[in-house]
Amino acid sequence: MSEPILQLDSVSKIFGQGRGLVHAARNVSLTLTPGRTLALVGESGSGKTTVARLIMREYVPDGGRVLYRGAALDARDAKAVKAYRSAVQMVFQDPFASLNPTHTIRYHLERPLRLHQRQLSASERLAHARELLERVKLDPDQLLAKFPHELSGGQRQRISIARALAVNPQVIVADEPTSMLDVSVRLGVLNLLNDMRSQLGLALLYITHDIATARFVAGEIMVMYAGQVVEWGDTESVLNNPQHPYTRLLLAAVPDPDRRFADTPPGTELESIEVIREQAARPQPETRQVGDNHFIRPIPV
Template identity: 70%
Template sequence: MIDQNPVLALDNVSKVFGKGATPVYAARSVSFALRAGRTLALVGESGSGKTTCARLIMREYQPDEGQLLFRGAPVSHSMAAYRRAVQMIFQDPFSALNPAHTVHYHLERPLRLHQKGLGAAQRKAAIEELLERVKLDPALMAAKFPHELSGGQRQRISIARALAVGPEVIVADEPTSMLDVSVRLGILNLLNEMKRSLGLALLYITHDIATARYVAEDIIVMYAGQIVEWGPTESVLNNPQHAYTRLLLSAVPDPDVRFAQSQYNAEMADVENIRRLSAVPQPVISEVGPGHFIRPIAG
């Protein structure tokens, strides 16, 4: 595998849809590892396979090839420990919470399910602690219903709910894309802080590369189900080697650069071609810097 003692790893995982004449690889031979106290960003456009990876990790999909490794061992069907250890934060804070229940209920539920030993008073104390952790006032928040909360507050409740069971891995799929700009940074800071203080392994899925840079030590760029480039975030962003990564970086909104002065305008002028070539399966991997890899386009 890729490195020493990851908490969770995908080992050559593929997920195929439509098994007829033209099967579609939503994920093709995807391998990566999540380590305690580190964030891995998964970036790419819609349909690149980011969310498929999240679903594989959450075991909503079974891999068609390859396997999921939790602490080095293959993940089996009935692993309560895995369910507890791997939690998810969703994109839409408006649909992720049940409108009929209070904040207290949302946080008590996972405690009841996963920490059966706790009494009512202990659960109440645990809920207060969770709310404080996500910087919300327990006295004000616990009795509220989701509709009384802002988008940012709801996302904090989602995070608190994920933390309630004492997870080791958190998968955050576009956790800030539906929030206003001024609220996003607070959520990103919270994720960074959780990672540090709780030693969580974080998978941060996004199309917003600037926020990926803000939270993640390592980054993976996906296209058409395949990882095309990966490595330390600064190395990949400052020195992208794959044509698709350059194309993507050129298109990311960047107030420092007017359109005409973009660094990778050659790639921008060749969109169709780069997309076509990048979608071709490439088994060959080449190292282009320390820990920085690409699947080079053949030919």
């Protein structure tokens, strides 16, 4: 097993002040390993994006440490911070908002190179941009001179991925990269992320509320609720044998053509969801191991 590349060690982030404190992330620990995908799932407001932003150094943690190659980054060491920003890249949720409408695709792909690989000449940069587009299976001749509005959502998300790959990253944080895409193009983007991970040995953190896609790309999964990771482990173990009431609630709510409304008396399933929500809100017993690589933890009261 290869060495972890990025770790969160009991990281917390608190927003607000006085009595209005919100624990957006509470003692979150996770490990990203080259060539592997970790999925982070949970409902809106569970703290998934806060974790992504903590990794991206957009937020300063209020507790805990972010470890890159085993060591915490010294914020005063500008060179190290820049290297980190190159090594850890993000793909955002909304491909319509994450590309600048006033710039061409070529500009988007060359900009990270201008910032992080200043030794490249203009022609080298262009060659690199073309190569990136080919890597994400887009045609450079067609796209380099285009503007974001001329592209479909799926194409734009591929551009975002190409941009993230421009500076040879080690870690990619993908925050709901397919939630704004059509079902029919989702799979293409997921396959692309998967291919990049295995070809380039990237560590991938895949953030989503769509558990079915999490199963598709990730070997390990973490479930977040109210800022805390409540259940984690091997994806198959967690999904087939969910132990935490909140994980069960999430799984029960996933659209499932095998459980049709027409086959149950009206409203009964709704009640069961409400019951699980109540259970999930109750404090759970201490953290315990429930499988080979499968753990659950109490919910904060």
